Amino acid sequence: MNVHLVLICVYSMNKKELILKTTLHLVNRHGFYHLSxxxxxxxxxxxxxxxxxxFDSKESLINELYKNIIIEFNGKVLKGYEKGRSFRSNYFDMMNNAVDYYIKNPECFSFIEQYTYSPFIFKETQEENLAILEPIQKIIKEAKKEKMVKELPETLLIALSYGPIVSMMKLFMAGRTDLKTKTTKEQLLEACWKAVSI
Amino acid sequence: MNVHLVLICVYSMNKKELILKTTLHLVNRHGFYHLSxxxxxxxxxxxxxxxxxxFDSKESLINELYKNIIIEFNGKVLKGYEKGRSFRSNYFDMMNNAVDYYIKNPECFSFIEQYTYSPFIFKETQEENLAILEPIQKIIKEAKKEKMVKELPETLLIALSYGPIVSMMKLFMAGRTDLKTKTTKEQLLEACWKAVSI
Amino acid sequence: MNVHLVLICVYSMNKKELILKTTLHLVNRHGFYHLSxxxxxxxxxxxxxxxxxxFDSKESLINELYKNIIIEFNGKVLKGYEKGRSFRSNYFDMMNNAVDYYIKNPECFSFIEQYTYSPFIFKETQEENLAILEPIQKIIKEAKKEKMVKELPETLLIALSYGPIVSMMKLFMAGRTDLKTKTTKEQLLEACWKAVSI
Amino acid sequence: MNVHLVLICVYSMNKKELILKTTLHLVNRHGFYHLSxxxxxxxxxxxxxxxxxxFDSKESLINELYKNIIIEFNGKVLKGYEKGRSFRSNYFDMMNNAVDYYIKNPECFSFIEQYTYSPFIFKETQEENLAILEPIQKIIKEAKKEKMVKELPETLLIALSYGPIVSMMKLFMAGRTDLKTKTTKEQLLEACWKAVSI
DNA sequence: AATGAATGAGAGTTCATTCAT
DNA sequence: GATGAATGAACTCTCATTCAT
Structure with a gap:
C-alpha cells in the first residue's frame, strides 16, 4: 500500500519539479560547491x-530554484496580511509565517542563505539577492509612515526583525536550540516585536 | 645559522600569508564555487x-583560512573584556568590536558566512562551524548566571545580539544601508542591548 | 485501395524529399561537422x-543524399549525349550541363565536395567517392579509343576537364568571379576543350 | 638502433608540433567530423x-594547423621565384613546387581541401579560405600585366592552373592515377602551361 | 624553496537514436 | 505514420594535484 502510494507520488510529480526538489536536496547535502x-x-x-x-544549464537551474523558493516564501509570509489590521497583528503573523516556513522547509532556508552568499555567481541581477526581505520591508515601511515603529533607520528595523530569525534557524539546524516548541518561537517573535515597536 | 633559519621562516610566513590573503580576496570576488x-x-x-x-589541499587551505579568521575575530572581539567590569560595558565593547571588525574586514565577514553555509564541505568538525559565536556566548552565559539578562533561552539571547549585526552587514555590503557613521552603529548596538538586557 | 496506397506513397515521398532537401540546406549552412x-x-x-x-541513421541519410545528387547530376550531365555525334559536340554539351547544374544547384556542388573530402566517413564503398567523374570519364574513354583527344593519361584528361570547373565554382561561390554570364562560361569550356582536344 | 632514433625524434619534437602533426594525421584518417x-x-x-x-580549443587548434600549412605551402611554392626570370620558368617552378609539396604531404592537401569546404566552421575570416591561391594569383597577375598569358579573366587563368592539380591529386590519393613519375607530372604541368600561355 | 608542464578524473553539456503513446 | 520525451554514451574542456627539474 505504501509502496503503491510512493509510486503514484513519484509518477505524478512532473520531471521539472522532481529535478528542482532533488537539486534542493543535494545542495543541502553537499553545498553549491559540490552539486554535480x-x-x-x-x-x-x-x-x-x-x-x-x-533547464538550459546548471546555472539557470539554480536560479530558477531560487526564484521559485522566494516566490513561495514571500507568498506564505504575507498570507493573512491585511492593510486594515493592526500593525501588531500583521507583524506577528508575518514573522510567524516566516519562521514556520523555515522550520517546515529547512532546506529552503539553507538554500536561500547559500545563494545570497555566492558573490557574482548564479545571479542574473544583484538586486534579486535580497528579495527575501521584501515582505518585511513592505510592512516596516508602512508602519514607519504611520509612526508605529521606533524612530530608527528602515534597514535597522528590518535587521532587528529578520536577523534573529536567521540566527535562530542556524542554531536550530545545528541542533543547538529548540525552535519548534511554541514557547521558544513566541519568545523569539515577542523579542523582535519589542525591538521594533514603540 | 639561527639568523638563516629565522629568515627562511619569515620568508615562508610571508608566502603563506600571501596565499591566505589572496584566497580570501578571490573567494569574495567569485565565491567558493569558482575559486581556482x-x-x-x-x-x-x-x-x-x-x-x-x-597547504595539503584546497580544502585544508580554506579550513586554515577560516580558523585564522575566527581566531583573529574572537581575539579582536574580546579585546577590552574584563570580568570585573559591568555587563553593559563588556557587552557594548564586544558588540562594537565585532561590528568594527566586520566593517574593516568585509571580506572576512563574507567568507565566514559563505563557509558556515557550505554543508558538510571543508569542515573537519561540525562544531567549529559556529565558533564565531563563542565570545558572545561566553558573555551571555556569564550574564545569565548573574541574572543580568532577560529570562530567555541562551540561544535566543545570542540570536538577538548577533543576528541583527549579520543582517545589517549584509545590507551594508549590498549598499543598502550606512553602517560606518557613529549614529547607525550606536542605534544598532543600543537596540541589541535593549533586546537582551533587563 | 490502390489509390489509398498511392496517396500514402506520395505523401511519404514528399516527407523523405523534404528531409533530404533540408539536410542539403543545413550541410551548406553549417557543414557536415555541425549538422544536427x-x-x-x-x-x-x-x-x-x-x-x-x-532513414536508418544520420550516416545513411547523408549517403542517400549523396547518391541522389550523383544520380541527378550524372543524368543531367549526359543529357543530349549521343554516341553518333561529334566528340566536340558531346564534350561541350556535357561540360555545359555540368557547369549549369552547379550554378543552378550550388548547394549540391558544395555538398559533393564536402562529401568527397570526408575520409572513411559516411561511405559504404570508397569507390563511389569519385562517381561524380563517371560521365566525363566515359566520354574521355571513348574519345581516347577513337584518338580524338591528346595522347595523355586518361586521368589527366579528366583532371584537365573537371578540375577547372571545380576551381571556378569555388571562386564563384566565394564571390570572387563571375560565372553566370555566357562569356565567362564559354571561355572556361573553350579553354578546357583546347586542353584536351587535338 | 631504429628504436633509439625514433625515441630521440619523438623526444626532440616539441609538444605543440606533436599535437599539430597528430591532428593532421587524424583528420586525414577520420575527417573533421570525427576528430576527437x-x-x-x-x-x-x-x-x-x-x-x-x-591550444585554446579544438577550433583554434584546427585554425592554427591550417595557417601553418598555408604558410609552409606558400613558402615552398614561391621558392626559386624571381621577378627577373621568364614567366615560363617561374610558372613551371611554382607549379612544380606545388605538386611536389602535395605529393610529399598528401595529408596537408587533404586537410586544406576539407578545411575550405567546411562552411562557416573553424574560420575566423572567410577570406583566409582561399589564401592557398595567393602565390598562383600573384604570378598570373604579373604575367597579365606584361601580356604573357591569354586574354582571359584572371580567375579563369587561376582555375586552369590550380584546378587540374587538385583533380589529379584527388585521383592520385584514390589510387587511380600515378603522379610521382616524372612523365605524368611533366604532362600535367605542360598541359596547364599550354592552357594559360600565349 | 620554487617552478610549471603534465596529468587524468570528472565536470557540464550535446546529440544521434529509441520507443511508448 | 508521427510524435517528442527520454536516453546514455560521448563530447569538449577544466582543474586540483603531482613531480622532475
Missing part, C-alpha cells in the same frame, strides 16, 4: 541528458 | 605548485 | 523521430 | 588536458 549534474540525475532517477530538457 | 587554484597562484604571483608547499 | 538531427527536424518542421522512419 | 580530442591525446601519447596547454 551527474549525481543530480542519478539521485532523481533520470538520465544525464534529461535535466537539459527542462 | 590556478587563478589563486596567478593572482598571488606564485607558481601552481607553490601552494602545495604550504 | 534535432536542428534538421526543427527546420524541416517534423519531429525528432520522424527522420528515422525514412 | 580524446583520441587525439591518446594517439599523441599525451593526456587529455595537455592539448589545452598549447
Amino acid at each position: 549534474m551527474k549525481e543530480l540525475a542519478e539521485t532523481a532517477g533520470i538520465s544525464a541528458g534529461t535535466t537539459y530538457l527542462y | 587554484m590556478k587563478e589563486l597562484a596567478e593572482t598571488a604571483g606564485i607558481s601552481a605548485g607553490t601552494t602545495y608547499l604550504y | 538531427m534535432k536542428e534538421l527536424a526543427e527546420t524541416a518542421g517534423i519531429s525528432a523521430g520522424t527522420t528515422y522512419l525514412y | 580530442m580524446k583520441e587525439l591525446a591518446e594517439t599523441a601519447g599525451i593526456s587529455a588536458g595537455t592539448t589545452y596547454l598549447y
